[in-house]
Amino acid sequence: MAATTMIPSQKGLHMFEMAGEEAEDRRLGTMRPKVEPLWRKHDAKAMKSGQRGTIYWVGKSIIGEDGAKTGDCEKGASYQGEWHNNKKNGYGVQVFPNGQKYEGQWANGMRNGEGTLWVPLGKAKKLRKLYVGGWKDDRRHGRGTCFFKDGQFFQGDWT
Secondary structure, eight states: OOEEEEEEETTEEEEEEEOHHHHHHHHHTOOOOOOOOHHHHHHHHHOOOEEOOOEEEOOOEEEOTTSSEEEEEOOOEEEEEEEETTEEEEEEEEEOTTSOEEEEEEETTEEEEEEEEEEEETTTTEEEEEEEEEEETTEEEEEEEEEOTTSOEEEEEEO
């Protein structure tokens, strides 16, 4: 049994004639089940969980004054540590594109627990401690010590 269907498009309505199973499915209002896209299967395989090696993020391409790519890239980031449900979780070390380094505890992809933040100093980018202490939701929280360039430090509570 053949069925005629009107399908809208940008150029108006087009008439298509369907025969066989396709027409029967359309007439009964049933459709074949969708096939799961391949990217979902590959995405599930890429989920990070447990102890992993270092994962690198590549920086963006640098664009010159003429608008063309220069061939260089901004500095990227790296993370080495534990994962759970595709998020940083447990102990890990993250080096940020700006040269800062965090070493400590993570939960749900954010700094949580005890950790140390290091910042680059001078042209040589030598790292010095900036903060040692508690973290909650990626912010300083609880007892900690902040170190200043001149050698002084502040020890106290952050909220």
